[in-house]
Every structure is written in C-alpha cells, then in structure tokens.
Amino acid sequence: MIEPFPTEILVVGAGMAAQRFVAQLLTRASASVRITVIGDENRGPYDRTRLRELFQGGAAEDLALPCAALDDERVEVIADDRVLRIDRGAKTVRTRSRRVLRYDALVLATGAYAARVAVEGAGLPGCFSYRTIDDAEGLRDFVRDRGREVQRDLRGVVVGGGPLGLEAAGALQDMGIDATVVQYADRLMEAQLDGTAGTIVKRHLQARGIAVRTGTRVTRIDPDESGAVTAIEFQDGSFQRVDVVIFTVGMRARDELARNADIAVHPYGGIVVDEGCRTSDPAVLAIGEAASFAGRRAGRLASAYAMADVAAGRLVGETPSFAPPDESAAVTLAGVDVASFGDALARTPDAVDVLYADPVAGVYRKLVLAEDAHTLLGGILVGDASAYGSLRQLVGAQLGADPASYVLPARG
Ligand SMILES: Cc1cc2nc3c(=O)[nH]c(=O)nc-3n(C[C@H](O)[C@H](O)[C@H](O)COP(=O)(O)OP(=O)(O)OC[C@H]3O[C@@H](n4cnc5c(N)ncnc54)[C@H](O)[C@@H]3O)c2cc1C
Known part of the structure; x- marks a missing residue:
C-alpha cells in the first residue's frame, strides 16, 4: 500500500x-x-x-x-x-x-x-527515429557528414504518414533534403482525417515539394558499399534512391x-x-x-x-480521477493548418455531417453532428483551423446557428 x-x-x-x-x-x-x-x-x-x-x-x-x-x-x-x-x-x-x-x-x-518497421536494413546507418534530442542531433550530424561525403543533394524518406511523419518531412526540408512520405494506409493522418481531408493535405504537401506515396509498404532497405542506406524497396517491387530514412510508425x-x-x-x-x-x-x-x-x-x-x-x-491524500482528455489536435504541418477534434471520423451510430471542400484552395471544413443534425460531435479543419478553439468547446452542445454556417465561406 x-x-x-x-x-x-x-x-x-x-x-x-x-x-x-x-x-x-x-x-x-x-x-x-x-x-x-x-x-x-x-x-x-x-x-x-x-x-x-x-x-x-x-x-x-x-x-x-x-x-x-x-x-x-x-x-x-x-x-x-x-x-x-x-x-x-x-x-x-x-x-x-x-x-x-x-x-x-x-x-x-x-x-x-519510437517503433520501427521490421524490415531488412531498418537498422542501417542513415535510419533514424524521431523522438529524442539524441535522435535529432544524430540525424543532423549524419546529414552534414553524408552530404560532405557524397557531394550532392541528399534524398530522404519518412516511413509513416501521421502528424509526426509530416513533421519529420518538414524537418528534412529544413535541412534542404527532398522528402517523400510513405504511408501504408490509403490516406495521410488516417487516425485524424477522412479521405477527402487526407487528399487535400497531400495536395498541400506536394505543392511544397514533399512527395507522398500512400497505400504502400517498405519491404527492404539496402546499403551501399560503405554500409549506409542507399535505396528503399516498396511492396510493388519498385525502388527509390535514398540517403536518410526516418521512421514515424507509432x-x-x-x-x-x-x-x-x-x-x-x-x-x-x-x-x-x-x-x-x-x-x-x-x-x-x-x-x-x-x-x-x-x-x-x-x-x-x-x-x-x-x-x-x-x-x-x-x-497527498486527495482523490482526483483521470478522465481521458479529448486527444484533439490542431497543428501546422509543412505550412498547412490541420485540426481534428472529437468524433472526427463519424464513428457514432447515425452521425451525420455537414462539410465544405475546396480542393483548389486547399480548404476543407467538416462538422460531425449527432442524429438530430444539431449536436456537435467533432470535426476536421484543413487549410484554415482558426475556428478550432471555439468549435472544440462546443463538442457535445447544440450548435446555435445553422450548422452549415460554420463551414461555408463567408458570403462576398
Ligand atoms: C517529435 C514529437 C512531437 C510531439 N508533438 C506533440 C504535440 O505537438 N502535441 C502533443 O500533445 N504531444 C506531442 N508529442 C507527444 C508528447 O511529447 C508526449 O505525449 C509526452 O512527451 C509524453 O510524456 P512522457 O513523460 O510520458 O514521456 P517522455 O517525455 O518520453 O519521457 C519519458 C522519459 O523516461 C525515460 N526513461 C524510460 N525508461 C527509463 C528507465 N528505465 N530509467 C530511466 N529513465 C527512463 C525516457 O528516456 C524519457 O526521457 C510529441 C512527441 C514527439 C516525439
């Protein structure tokens, strides 16, 4: 006791x-x-x-x-x-x-x-996790030394397309490295976003020069003669040249x-x-x-x-209880505002949604509502997440105005 x-x-x-x-x-x-x-x-x-x-x-x-x-x-x-x-x-x-x-x-x-996928080559020099200061400093030092060694621009692959993966892709870009995000699921951030929102985020990343491959898996990582990473093989048998691999798979x-x-x-x-x-x-x-x-x-x-x-x-003898807080997230990933809160994927039986999507402008707003079409259960915001703070407070409450007015662009 x-x-x-x-x-x-x-x-x-x-x-x-x-x-x-x-x-x-x-x-x-x-x-x-x-x-x-x-x-x-x-x-x-x-x-x-x-x-x-x-x-x-x-x-x-x-x-x-x-x-x-x-x-x-x-x-x-x-x-x-x-x-x-x-x-x-x-x-x-x-x-x-x-x-x-x-x-x-x-x-x-x-x-x-930080988990890594269990494929041949996942422990080679050039493969990193993204969790600790040591990971980050190791990655930075490797990139500096490898760049000097090979005397050309480096290429990077991030394995895992969740929020951490997109952040890691941004980190590669910060170091001037071309980044590809590889995601096993059919869309980016599959725990937070639905298909359309995932596609819009993908378009945002591509516009910023980050390549995205969804629905595929890494099957092998090959070393060059020095023992460092040089190529990555995908499930369909295709290869990509790579110098740095970051695992963000959970x-x-x-x-x-x-x-x-x-x-x-x-x-x-x-x-x-x-x-x-x-x-x-x-x-x-x-x-x-x-x-x-x-x-x-x-x-x-x-x-x-x-x-x-x-x-x-x-x-100290008090009796507070842990009630899991809402694990909602509002983040800016590679320059894109993305927020997902409450029952964003509409898992509640009979949930309905009201949404506005403009893939050209890169904007997506979706509210998930209870069967009564007024009680807010959750939502997804891409491109402009300024309403996140106020909407998140309303989860569980009846929306005062017409729910569509929360997602449609302002008239004029
Ligand atoms: C890159 C990154 C970005 C993130 N961004 C966000 C964000 O934007 N928003 C958000 O809400 N969350 C974010 N998170 C998640 C957040 O950082 C974690 O939820 C938080 O750090 C968890 O705290 P913790 O103390 O449980 O674990 P940690 O902070 O990991 O601390 C655990 C410590 O215990 C040490 N340890 C383990 N075993 C032993 C042992 N046997 N003996 C001694 N020491 C030991 C570990 O080395 C570590 O230092 C992010 C995480 C990462 C990695």
Whole structure:
C-alpha cells in the first residue's frame, strides 16, 4: 500500500510527465517529502513537442523545460542512469550504475519507444527515429557528414504518414533534403482525417515539394558499399534512391520494468492503471505514455499532464480521477493548418455531417453532428483551423446557428 503522505517518492523517467508530476506534487507536499527523479537521457526534462526547432537553427538547451520545482531542495534529479529492475518486496529499484534506491511510492513515467518497421536494413546507418534530442542531433550530424561525403543533394524518406511523419518531412526540408512520405494506409493522418481531408493535405504537401506515396509498404532497405542506406524497396517491387530514412510508425510503451516486476501490463502494451493512476501494485503509480487506461494509451501531452496531476493529488491524500482528455489536435504541418477534434471520423451510430471542400484552395471544413443534425460531435479543419478553439468547446452542445454556417465561406 502507499502510506498516506509517503516521504520517499521515486520517479522513473525524467520526461514531460515526470516534470509536471514533480511540480504538481511540490505545491501540495509537506516539507519532509523527498523526491528522486531518475532519467536515462543525459539531460533534464525537455519539450519533445519542439524537436523540429533543432532543424531550424535552435539549440538543445532551448528545449529545456523551465521547471523551478526540480531545483527545490526536496528534489534530486539523476540523469544518464537507467532503472533496470524493481524489487517490489524490498521497495527498491536497481540502476545501470548499480545504485539501489528505496521508495515508499514509485511513479513510472517511462514514456514510449519510437517503433520501427521490421524490415531488412531498418537498422542501417542513415535510419533514424524521431523522438529524442539524441535522435535529432544524430540525424543532423549524419546529414552534414553524408552530404560532405557524397557531394550532392541528399534524398530522404519518412516511413509513416501521421502528424509526426509530416513533421519529420518538414524537418528534412529544413535541412534542404527532398522528402517523400510513405504511408501504408490509403490516406495521410488516417487516425485524424477522412479521405477527402487526407487528399487535400497531400495536395498541400506536394505543392511544397514533399512527395507522398500512400497505400504502400517498405519491404527492404539496402546499403551501399560503405554500409549506409542507399535505396528503399516498396511492396510493388519498385525502388527509390535514398540517403536518410526516418521512421514515424507509432509508439510502443516503455512498460518493460513493470512487466518484469509482474505488474499488470495491457496485452497491447502500457502499464495498466485505474482512474487514480494506480497500477496493480498499490505502491506503484504510472503516468504518461507508459500507462494504459481503459485499454488506451495517452498519445498527447494533455493526457500525460492530466495523469501527472492525478498521481500528485493521490499521493497527498486527495482523490482526483483521470478522465481521458479529448486527444484533439490542431497543428501546422509543412505550412498547412490541420485540426481534428472529437468524433472526427463519424464513428457514432447515425452521425451525420455537414462539410465544405475546396480542393483548389486547399480548404476543407467538416462538422460531425449527432442524429438530430444539431449536436456537435467533432470535426476536421484543413487549410484554415482558426475556428478550432471555439468549435472544440462546443463538442457535445447544440450548435446555435445553422450548422452549415460554420463551414461555408463567408458570403462576398
Ligand atoms: C517529435 C514529437 C512531437 C510531439 N508533438 C506533440 C504535440 O505537438 N502535441 C502533443 O500533445 N504531444 C506531442 N508529442 C507527444 C508528447 O511529447 C508526449 O505525449 C509526452 O512527451 C509524453 O510524456 P512522457 O513523460 O510520458 O514521456 P517522455 O517525455 O518520453 O519521457 C519519458 C522519459 O523516461 C525515460 N526513461 C524510460 N525508461 C527509463 C528507465 N528505465 N530509467 C530511466 N529513465 C527512463 C525516457 O528516456 C524519457 O526521457 C510529441 C512527441 C514527439 C516525439
């Protein structure tokens, strides 16, 4: 059991959820609490969502999360060390550098791995993930060195056409590299967009010089005589010359510590938590992308932060509950505003939609409505997402005006 008001709190993972948890806990905790945060990256918590800036002239230090709580005398941050094992009986963890740390309450905030497709050549020099500062710096250095070596413009392929893939394609362009996005699904951002919206986003990307191949799969990556990537083979047998490959094909929860300690893990990955972010061991909580609540994993920051807030509250005797926030997104990808919110793909039975599409201007606005044709369930906006903030607030409410007036262009 977690003691009421535990004094030794150990947080594994020094990422975005961890820093939020510490900040929240310190606003409520007693003077006697001691918090140890241990992370395996060689730096303190930083803002992953700004990774792209490293390709636009930004420095790694600029991404550091300003978190005064981490400087509090009750907090110790250990960087560049990895927790390898949890001993639940002794309430200790053991680390790569042979530290043994005791806890009253353990918080697992270990995030996720970037997945790669299991094809021959996926580990060759020139193949990258897009998740950490190390990934970004490795990619930048490779591009610099490879460019000098081959003395010609480089070609890049991004495998995975979700929001992260489109961001990675933008990062390649930032470095002056021709980018192709390869997507197995029949459209880009298939979890957020319907077919027409996906096609309009594709047209936007193509207009900016990013090539898109949907409905195909990478089957092999070949090295040249130096061992670095030189070509990629697709499902239909065709080849494309390539120097850099970035995989953005999804996340896999880092749940191995829990799994090895016999803490319940969901069959599809993620440490199973209840509405209080408690795992199957009452002394262990899990938050952020490592956790699985009601069979779903947090994929966006809002969920990771909501879990951090709940876990902090629980440790000081409050009883907040985690209710998954709407994982809606409004992003600017390769210069295109794209927003998707609520039941954007109209999965609710008998949902109807009202939409406006102008593929030439690259604009698409769709509202998904309940059977009554007035209650807003969700929507998609491409090209101009300025209405996102106000529409998102209206999800679940009756639209006052004629729903069509929200999507049609202003008269005149
Ligand atoms: C490029 C990119 C862009 C994104 N953009 C957005 C966006 O625009 N909007 C949005 O809402 N979300 C975005 N996200 C998602 C968001 O960044 C994540 O939801 C958030 O980082 C999750 O926080 P976390 O603490 O669970 O995981 P992380 O931030 O990944 O932190 C986990 C940390 O734990 C460490 N760790 C793991 N295992 C151990 C161990 N055994 N011992 C010690 N340390 C360990 C990891 O190395 C890592 O540092 C983006 C993600 C990426 C990669």
